[in-house]
Amino acid sequence: MAMRIPLALFAVIMVAGVLLSLVLPEYHLRLLNLSVISAVAVIGLNFAFGYAGLISLGHAAFVGMGAYGLAILTTRYGWSPWSAMPVAVAATAVFAGLIGFPLLRLKGHYLALATLGLNVSFYIVASNWIALTGGTNGIARIPELHIAGRALSGEREFLWFGLLVLAAVAAVASILHVSRHGRAMIAVRDDEIAAEMTGIDATAVKIAAFVLSAICAAIAGCLFACHMRFIAPEDFSYAHSITYLAMLIVGGESSIAGAILGSVLLTFLPEWLRFLGPAYLVLFGILVLGILVFLPKGIVGLARFTPKPPKLAAPTPVPTPEAGS
């Protein structure tokens, strides 16, 4: 029963994604790959911002840490991407936990500014620690992923793998959402003191949400590095953090479906508006603003039947004899 929504989410992502992968032209497949990678990162941001209410403007830094971790281990030390990936993700998680401890004492705008500072620091380090990161030249020739001896070199093959990762991340996220841990995060966002008053360690919950969000970001970073096979500091600037936040809010915060829809929309929208030339930014801005004003719950607010924030899995009332204990 409780697994119904995660499984449905997994199936919908796979089916819709694979169908799209069969009909779309190569260039759109590339955009879809970028959407999928962003969606993994934005589902992560949803843990921190959507559930626990931590405004993070430094999400791209964690994406960058995952990407650089994988790039450095593969190109400098000759690791395979498969073994580099868990190490890069784990290292990012540990870093997020360590930095989260002092950072999450801050609230609201202060936390937003501090995370923004973290992102700017990451950019400066990545640009200037030339011996390790290659500086602004970035790191090239990142090896491609191989599955069963076959390279995921085409956009379509990579997309299938990306969809699998996204579907798995989305399913895990939705399992967490309806668990005691998900409720604890939401409780902390709604009222931190009341949450403490139910025995919840608010600090621990916030750090956990922050680390979870960094783990998803690092997974997205690893995907990005393997997909582009070249990374540079500009790929992880604070502007990307703001884009991730916009994707979440436009799609619908606190919603996994929203995180995915927002990522796809904000990746494709600039391309659809390309015919406008430089004026596209104006329309882009107006469209995003329009969504925020008219759909405060994001695109998922449009359709009530979408698996918005998946509520309790079982809508059936609990049989009374059991409950009367």
Place this chain on the structure above:
Amino acid sequence: MNVLEARGISKRYGGLAALSDIDLKVGAGEFVAVIGPNGAGKSTLLNVLTGLVMPDDGQVLLDGRVVTRTATHQRIRAGLGRTFQQGRTFNRLTVLENVMTGAAIRRDLGEAALRRTAMAILEQMGLSAEADEAIGSLSYGRRRMVELSRALACGPRILLLDEPAAGLNSGEVDQLADRLSELRAKHGLAVVLIEHNMSMVMRLAERIMVLNFGCRIAEGAPSAIQADPAVLSAYLGEGYVHAGM
């Protein structure tokens, strides 16, 4: 042994003494009311007891163990429970989910068991029909009952209630008083009640402490408090006659 004890609690805010040398002892299953005019330091006392405010001086003991510097959530895990004057619920969760969040204090309970436990409490509190409602659709009084249910779901041995009857209509106040009596009878729950509703206080309390300007001006049985000249002049008003007397 006392479930909860405060020894010589003092708290100053700048030049204002919010609490001066307050002692409070609550035995297992005992019902103690704290009354006094607004600004007397009643809520500050609860904040000190729950760890939201650190006292300048004095000690808080839970089951004889000093918890003066212990984090709030750990005191709750040790058997303390509290509701707030403003009624603080988790507004993005349903009624049932709110109570499940309280029940989740027991780490060994799975999702189904959490739901069962929460549902049983909602039924006891007369809220089971609203289990799947959003908090926003409830009246203020019902919302406060959800908060109380959530606190009960944590399985406290002592419950601190901050003006639970404020904003409730008279029917709801009676209902609340009935529930509190039941809970005490059934679970031996000790209660510290802050309340302005004197009929509720006089009906339930075994012992009353009266605060004024952060000082204890009287403590004793309800009948003694009602006759105490200091209490009458500071709070109840000269000529106060309890309706039930």
